[in-house]
Structure formats: C-alpha cells, structure tokens
Amino acid sequence: MKLPTxxxxxxxxxxxxxxxxxxxxxxxxxxxxxxxxxxxxDLPGGQFLNWQTNRSFxxxxxxxxxxxxxxxxxxxxxxxxxxxxxxxxGREAIxxxxxxxxxxxxxxxxxxxxxxxxxxxVDSWLIQPDSDVRVNLTEPERVSLYNTGLxxxxxxxxxxxxxxxxxxxxxxxxxxxxxxxxxxxxxxxFAYGYSASPDGQQISYHENYQIVIAAADGSDRQVIATGMxxxxxxxxxxDGQWLMFVAGEHYDCHPHVVRGDGxxxxxxxxxxxxxxxxxxxxxPDFHSESSxxxxxxxxxxxxxxxxxxxxxxELMAVDLQGRVTQFTHSAPQVxxxxxxxxxxxxxxxxxxxxxxxxxxxxxxxxGRQPQTITKLPAGNAxxxxxxxxxxxxxxxxxx
Numbered sequence: 078m079k080l081p082t083x084x085x086x087x088x089x090x091x092x093x094x095x096x097x098x099x100x101x102x103x104x105x106x107x108x109x110x111x112x113x114x115x116x117x118x119d120l121p122g123g124q125f126l127n128w129q130t131n132r133s134f135x136x137x138x139x140x141x142x143x144x145x146x147x148x149x150x151x152x153x154x155x156x157x158x159x160x161x162x163x164x165x166x167g168r169e170a171i172x173x174x175x176x177x178x179x180x181x182x183x184x185x186x187x188x189x190x191x192x193x194x195x196x197x198x199v200d201s202w203l204i205q206p207d208s209d210v211r212v213n214l215t216e217p218e219r220v221s222l223y224n225t226g227l228x229x230x231x232x233x234x235x236x237x238x239x240x241x242x243x244x245x246x247x248x249x250x251x252x253x254x255x256x257x258x259x260x261x262x263x264x265x266x267f268a269y270g271y272s273a274s275p276d277g278q279q280i281s282y283h284e285n286y287q288i289v290i291a292a293a294d295g296s297d298r299q300v301i302a303t304g305m306x307x308x309x310x311x312x313x314x315x316d317g318q319w320l321m322f323v324a325g326e327h328y329d330c331h332p333h334v335v336r337g338d339g340x341x342x343x344x345x346x347x348x349x350x351x352x353x354x355x356x357x358x359x360x361p362d363f364h365s366e367s368s369x370x371x372x373x374x375x376x377x378x379x380x381x382x383x384x385x386x387x388x389x390x391e392l393m394a395v396d397l398q399g400r401v402t403q404f405t406h407s408a409p410q411v412x413x414x415x416x417x418x419x420x421x422x423x424x425x426x427x428x429x430x431x432x433x434x435x436x437x438x439x440x441x442x443x444g445r446q447p448q449t450i451t452k453l454p455a456g457n458a459x460x461x462x463x464x465x466x467x468x469x470x471x472x473x474x475x476x
Contacts, residue, residue, distance in 0.1 A: 104421070104467055105139075106137075106138045106139045106424065106439065106448075107137050107138065107139040107141060108137075108138075108467065109137065109138035109419060109424070109464060109465065109467065110135055110136070110137060110138070110206075110464075110465040111135070111136055111137070111138055111426060111437070111439075111450065111462050111463065111464055111465065112133065112134070112135050112146065112160040112162075112163065112170055112462070112463045112465065113133075113134055113136070113160055113437055113451070113459055113460065113461060113462040113463070114131050114132070114133055114134070114158075114159045114160045114459070114460050114461050115131070115132060115134055115451065115453060115457060115458065115459045115460070116128070116129075116130040116131035116132060116157070116457065116458065117130040117456055117457055117458075118357050118358050118359055118435065118456065118457060118458040119358075119359045119360075119455070119456035119457075120360075121360045122360075123182070123186050123362050124358060124362040124363075124364075124365040125177060125179070125182035125185075125186070127357075127358055127365075128157055128175075128177075129154075129155055129156070129157050130157065131157040131158065131159060131175075132145055132147075132148070132157065132158055133145065133146050133147045133158040133159060133160040133170075133172050134146065134160070135170075135206060135465075136450055136451065137450075138419070138424060138426075138439050138450060138464075139439075139448065139450070140448060140449060140450040140451070140452070143451070143452075146158075146160070146170060146172060146204060146206055147160075147170075147172040147174070147202065147204060147211075149209075149211070150172065150174040150202060150211070151174055151176075153176075155176055155177060155178065155179060156174065156175065156176045157175050158172055158173060158174055158175070159172070159173040159175060159461070160172055160173075160461060160463060161173050161201065161225070161227060161461075161463070162227070162228065162463050163463060163464075163465050163466055164203065164229055164233070164466075165229050165231075165233060165466060166233070166466060166468065167465050167466035167467060167468045168205060168468065169203040169204060169205055170203070170204045170205075170206055170465075171201060171202070171203060171227050171228075172201075172202045172204050173199060173200065173201055173202070173225060174198075174199070174200050174202060174213075175197075175198070175199045176197065176198045176199075177196055177197050178196040178197075180196060181195060181196025181197065182196075184196075185363075186362065186363065189363035189364075190363070191364065192244075193223050193241050193244060194241070194243065194244045195222075197222055197223050198222050198223075199222070199223045199224055199225060200213050200214075200215045200216060200224055201213075201214055201215050201224050201225065201227035201238060202214065212254075212255070213255070214227065214236065214238075214251065214254075214255040215227075215238065215240070215255065216255065217254070217255035217256055217258075218251075218255070218256055218257070218258050220240050220242065220249065220258050221240035221241050221242055222241070223240065223241040224238055224239070224240050224241075225238065225239055226238050226239040226269070226270075226271055228271075228272060228273070230250070230273050230277055230293070231273060231274075231275060231276060231277035232277055233253070234252070234253050235250055235251065235252060235253065236250070236251055236252075236253065237249065237250055237261065237271055237272070237273060237280070238251070238271075239268060239269060239271050239282075245265070245266070245267050245268075246267050246268050246269050247260060247262060247268055248260070248261040248262040248268050248271045248280070248282055248295065249261055250293075250294070250295075260295060261280060261291075261293075261294060261295040262282070262284070262289070262291065262295045262298070263291075263295055263296070263298050264284050264289065264298065266284040266285035267284065267285055268282045268283070268284045268289075269282060269283055269284075269310075270282050270283050270309065270310040270311055270322075272311070272312060272313060273293065273313070274313045274317045274337065275313060275315060275316065275317040276317055277293055278292065278293055279291065279292060279293060279337065280292070280293055280295070281311040281313065281320055282311065283308055283309055283310065283311060283322070284300075286306065286307050286308055286309060286327075287300050287301070287303075287308055288300070288301040288303065288308045288311050288320065288322055288324075288335070289301070290320070290337070290339060299339055301320075301335055301339050301342070303324050303333070303335075303342060305324045305325050305326070305330075306326060306327070307323075307324065307325055307326055307327045307330050308322055308323070308324045308330075309322060309323050309324070309330060309368070309370070310322055310323065310368070310370045312370075312371075312372065312373060313337075314334075314373055314377040315373060315375065315376065315377040316377050317337060318336065318337060318377075319334045319335065319336060319337065319377075319397075320334065320335050320336075320337065321333070321334045321345075321371060321373060321380055322335075323353060323370060323371065324344075328352040328353060328354070329350070329352070330348075330353055331344055331345075331346060331347050331348050332344070332345045332346050332348075332371045332380055332382055332395065333345060334397070343399075344399075345380060345395045345397070345399055346380075346382065346384070346393065346395040346399065346401050347384070348382065348383070348384040348385060349384045349385040349386060350385045351369075351383060351384050351385035351390060352366075353368065353369055353370070354366035354367060354368055354369055355367050355369045355390075355412060355414040355415070355428075357435070357458050357460065359456075367414070367415075367460060367461075369383055369390075369414045369415060370382075372416060372417055372418070373418075374394070374418050374422060374442070375418045375419065375420060375421065375422030376422055378396060378397070379394045379395060379396040379397070380394065380395050380396075381393070381394050381416040381417075381418060381425065382394070382395065382416070383413050383414060383416065384403075386403070387409075388409055388410050389407045389408075389409065389410065389411050389412070390411070390412040390413050390414065391403055391404070391405045391406070391407060391413060392404040392405045392413045392416055392425075392427060392444050402443075404440075404443055404444025404445075405444050407431060408431070411429065411430060411431045412429065412430050413427055413428065413429045413431075414427065414428045414429070414460075415427060415428045415460065415461060415462065417462055417463070417464060418442060418464075419464050420464055420466055420467065421467075422442060423441065423442065424439050424440070424441065424442065425439070425440050425441065425442045425443075425444065426438070426439050426450075426462045426464065427440070427462075428459060428460060428462070429447075432449070433455065434453055434454070434455055434457065434458070435453075435457075435458035435459055435460070436449050436450075436451045436452075436453060436459055437449070437450050437451045437459045437462050438450065
C-alpha cells in the first residue's frame with residue numbers, strides 16, 4: 078500500500094515541477110507589447126475633425142510604458158497615424174500615415190459618402206520600434222494614393238496589401254522592399270479583407286461582399302457560394318483548414334466557417350441582433366462606425382466574437398461544434414469590441430466602455446480578471462489593438 082502512495086507523491090511532485098517550469102518559460106503579461114490607435118471621439122462637426130487627432134501607440138500588456146510610435150510620419154495639418162499590425166517576427170510595426178484635405182472631407186460629409194479618388198494620401202510603413210528605421214512600402218512604384226491592409230505573406234519575402242484604383246479596392250502583392258507591385262486578383266470588383274493561408278499557397282478576400290479563394294498569385298479564383306448577400310472579412314484558421322467570416326445581411330451577419338476548398342459551409346453562432354459595428358464617436362457621422370469582426374483563438378479551437386444580449390454587447394466564444402460561451406455579464410448599455418487573443422493563447426485583448434470611456438483591457442482568455450491597459454481621459458477612444466509577436470532575446474527569433 079505504501080508503494081502506490083509513494084508513486085503518487087512522486088508523480089504529483091514531478092507534475093508540479095514541470096508545470097512550474099512551463100509557466101516560468103511563458104512570458105509574463107508585462108513582457109507582451111500591444112500596438113493600438115487612440116484619439117478624440119467627442120469633437121462635434123464630423124469624423125474628420127476627430128480622425129486628425131488619432132495617433133499610434135505602444136503599451137505593455139500590464140498597462141506600463143505607454144509611448145507614441147510613428148510621430149515622425151506626419152508633419153503638417155490634417156494628418157494622423159493608425160496602428161495596423163506587426164511583422165511575423167515582431168521586429169517591425171505596421172503603421173499607416175493618413176492625410177485628407179479639408180475640401181474633400183467637406184465634400185464627403187455633405188454627400189454622406191467617401192470619395193477616395195482625390196484628396197487623400199494613405200501609405201503603409203514598417204517601423205522598427207527600437208530604432209529610427211522606417212520604410213514607406215507603398216511609395217516605391219506607387220500604384221495608388223490610398224494603400225491599406227498591409228500583411229506579410231508566409232516566409233516574409235512578399236507582402237500583400239489593398240490599393241484603391243479608380244475608387245475600386247484591389248489586392249496587390251509586392252516584394253519585401255516595396256518593389257515589383259502586381260495585382261493578385263483576376264476580378265474587377267471591390268476587394269477587401271485580403272489575407273494568406275498559413276502555408277502561403279492560397280489567398281482569400283471578399284469581393285463585392287462575396288468570399289473569394291485563389292492561389293497565392295491570384296489565379297484559380299473560386300467564389301464561395303453562401304447564398305447570402307453579405308460576406309465579410311475571411312480569416313484563415315491557424316492550421317489553414319478553415320476560413321471564418323461573417324455572413325448574412327448587412328448589419329445582420331454572423332460567424333460562419335467553410336473549408337479551404339470551399340466545402341462544409343456552416344454557421345457557428347448568432348450575434349443576437351448585433352449590427353457588427355461599434356460607434357466610435359459621441360456625435361456619429363455618416364460612416365463613423367468600426368467593423369467588429371470575430372477572430373480565431375491562437376490554437377484554432379474556437380472563435381472569439383461579440384454579440385448583443387438585451388442592450389449590452391458582450392464577449393463570447395464559440396467552438397467548431399457551435400457551443401457558445403458568454404464571458405462578460407455587463408451593466409446596461411455597456412459595449413465590448415475588437416477581441417484579440419495573444420499569440421500564446423493565454424490572454425485576451427479587447428475594448429470596452431464599461432467605465433464610460435472606450436479603453437483597452439487585457440484578461441485571461443475566459444474574460445476573467447480584466448485589467449485596463451489604457452488610461453485615456455473622457456472624450457477619447459482606444460481602438461484596434463495588435464499583439465506584438467514575442468522575440469527571443471537569445472536567438473532573436475519569434476518564440
């Protein structure tokens with residue numbers, strides 16, 4: 078009888094030892110860096126006046142060491158920056174520099190529509206946060222005055238982005254230095270939500286709100302027939318087996334998945350009447366809402382999303398079998414938005430106005446023990462957080 082007891086004790090000790098060392102090897106919350114955009118949201122007179130106050134920032138995931146990034150990209154009036162992501166190795170931040178002329182902004186507001194064929198200049202930059210190195214990737218061999226959606230193709234030697242050509246957004250590829258820009262899509266419709274599969278063999282985007290899958294160079298184009306008029310922002314699962322997107326009617330759409338070959342379409346969850354957009358401004362303008370789309374968990378086992386419960390927008394998750402978990406249970410009229418899991422799957426970044434100001438929070442991946450990481454005063458909003466992939470200090474490689 079003593080031997081099993083001894084073995085159980087040894088196994089318990091060994092398990093505790095291994096768990097302790099595994100936890101010790103994982104980065105603490107303070108070791109993670111988050112990039113985001115913040116600016117005023119209380120100025121009357123239209124979104125253009127508020128947009129001009131937007132700036133890009135970095136902060137540690139425990140709220141420490143907030144600092145601006147990309148201030149040197151803007152020099153005059155009517156300019157601002159927007160944080161847009163990271164390189165896969167975490168060495169470079171993706172930051173947009175934006176300019177709009179007041180005349181074009183007035184034209185747009187009067188007609189309640191965007192005019193992006195003139196009066197704009199939007200470029201995508203790579204910035205090394207720990208040095209003064211910065212590169213405008215959309216300036217060489219320029220194809221457009223409005224360039225967004227920059228991302229790294231697997232392998233890091235090519236990048237994708239979307240460029241407005243005669244007012245139509247088109248998917249492009251380019252080399253690592255910004256040269257050799259070429260179209261990556263055969264269609265002629267408005268393309269958006271462009272991304273690559275984890276193995277780099279396929280791309281996807283929505284064109285005229287229909288999901289398109291193609292080879293990496295844009296050939297072998299296939300339109301996924303969902304039977305629904307609005308299909309938005311396809312995202313590849315971490316293993317590349319699934320595409321997840323929202324589908325349905327505009328402002329009444331829900332997370333769906335389909336296999337990489339276009340088969341197996343199914344709805345994962347219902348958003349309970351949520352319009353799928355979060356209003357940023359205290360004085361709403363003609364198109365001042367931000368899309369609030371679902372995202373994959375780090376291991377691809379579930380999808381994080383937001384949904385309406387009574388008059389609250391709550392944090393949710395759903396697994397691939399359609400089992401939904403609600404993480405937050407908020408006071409009336411509280412909104413949550415833009416959930417993003419950390420690369421190691423331990424933490425969840427999200428926005429919320431639970432304290433009256435649109436701040437960013439970090440919790441565990443069940444929404445527990447949230448901590449505010451932005452300290453914005455009233456009249457401001459923090460949006461679109463992005464986790465920085467962690468770099469190993471020893472090898473200089475992503476963990």
